[in-house]
Amino acid sequence: MPFVKARKKVERSPTASVSAAHVFETRGLTKTYGSGPSAVHALRGVDLEIKRGELIVLLGPSGSGKSTLLNILGGIDRGSEGEAFYEGSCLTSMTDRQLTNYRRHHVGFIFQFYNLMPSLTAEENVSLVAEVADDPLEPREALSMVGLGERAGHFPSELSGGEQQRVAIARAIAKNPNVLFCDEPTGALDSKTGITVLKVLADLNERLGTTVLIVTHAAATAAMADRVMHFSDGAIREIVRNVTKADPESIVW
Numbered sequence: 001m002p003f004v005k006a007r008k009k010v011e012r013s014p015t016a017s018v019s020a021a022h023v024f025e026t027r028g029l030t031k032t033y034g035s036g037p038s039a040v041h042a043l044r045g046v047d048l049e050i051k052r053g054e055l056i057v058l059l060g061p062s063g064s065g066k067s068t069l070l071n072i073l074g075g076i077d078r079g080s081e082g083e084a085f086y087e088g089s090c091l092t093s094m095t096d097r098q099l100t101n102y103r104r105h106h107v108g109f110i111f112q113f114y115n116l117m118p119s120l121t122a123e124e125n126v127s128l129v130a131e132v133a134d135d136p137l138e139p140r141e142a143l144s145m146v147g148l149g150e151r152a153g154h155f156p157s158e159l160s161g162g163e164q165q166r167v168a169i170a171r172a173i174a175k176n177p178n179v180l181f182c183d184e185p186t187g188a189l190d191s192k193t194g195i196t197v198l199k200v201l202a203d204l205n206e207r208l209g210t211t212v213l214i215v216t217h218a219a220a221t222a223a224m225a226d227r228v229m230h231f232s233d234g235a236i237r238e239i240v241r242n243v244t245k246a247d248p249e250s251i252v253w
C-alpha cells in the first residue's frame, strides 16, 4: 500500500475557486508573448484536468507550448487569459506573494541542467531548499530515496551526470511537494542514466503519491505515464491514457 502524503493547504486566492476534485484544472488558458504582428501565441486556449497522484507526460514539437504550460502551473509564469487552478485555488489571480508561497511550499522543479552549487556537498545542496519549506524531509532521507544516501558528503564534481540529476531530484522532493514539475529531466543524460532518473520519478509517484508532470522530447517516456498529453501549436491535440504504466527499465529507447 503506497504511503500517500497529507495535502498541504494552499493559501486561497481571493477570487473564484472551483471544486478541488483535481490537483490542476485549466480553462481557456492562453499565453501570448509580445503584441501586434510579432506576438507569439505560446498557448491558445488549453483546457485540462489533472488528478492527484497522476504521472503525466507532455510531448510535442519544439515551441509547441509544453514548458510554458509547466511554468504557469508551477507559478513561475502567468497566463495571459483564461484560468488555471491548483487544488481549487486560482493561480492566475494570485498576488506575487501568494505565488511565491505556492512555489515554496507546494511544488518542486527539476530541469535539464541540475543547477547544483559546486562548492556545496550533495547534502548541503539539498539542505538549502529544505530550509525554506514548512514540512521538509531530512536531506539525508531525500538523498536515500534517490539512492544516494552514501554519497551525501560528495561534491557535484565528484558525481556523474545522472547522480547530479538525482541530487537535484532529492533537492526538489526534500520540500515534500505535492507536485513535481520536470522539464527535460533526462535531456542531458545518456539513455541508460536517463532510465535510472525516470525510475526515481516513477518510484516517487508510486510511493509518495506525488503528482508528476514530465516535459520531454523522448517519446518512449510516454509508456511510463498514466496519461500522455500531445501538444502542437500551443494546444493539446490528443490525450492518451495508458492502460498499464510501463516500468521505465522496460522501455525500449
Ligand SMILES: Nc1ncnc2c1ncn2[C@@H]1O[C@H](COP(=O)(O)OP(=O)(O)OP(=O)(O)O)[C@@H](O)[C@H]1O
Pocket: 033, 034, 040, 041, 042, 060, 061, 062, 063, 064, 065, 066, 067, 068, 069
Ligand atoms: N519569454 C518569451 N518571450 C517570447 N516568446 C517566448 C518566450 N518564452 C517562450 N516563447 C515562445 O513560446 C512558444 C512556446 O515555447 P515553449 O518553451 O513553451 O515550447 P516547448 O514546447 O516547451 O518547446 P521545447 O520543446 O523546444 O522546449 C515558442 O514559440 C517560444 O519561442
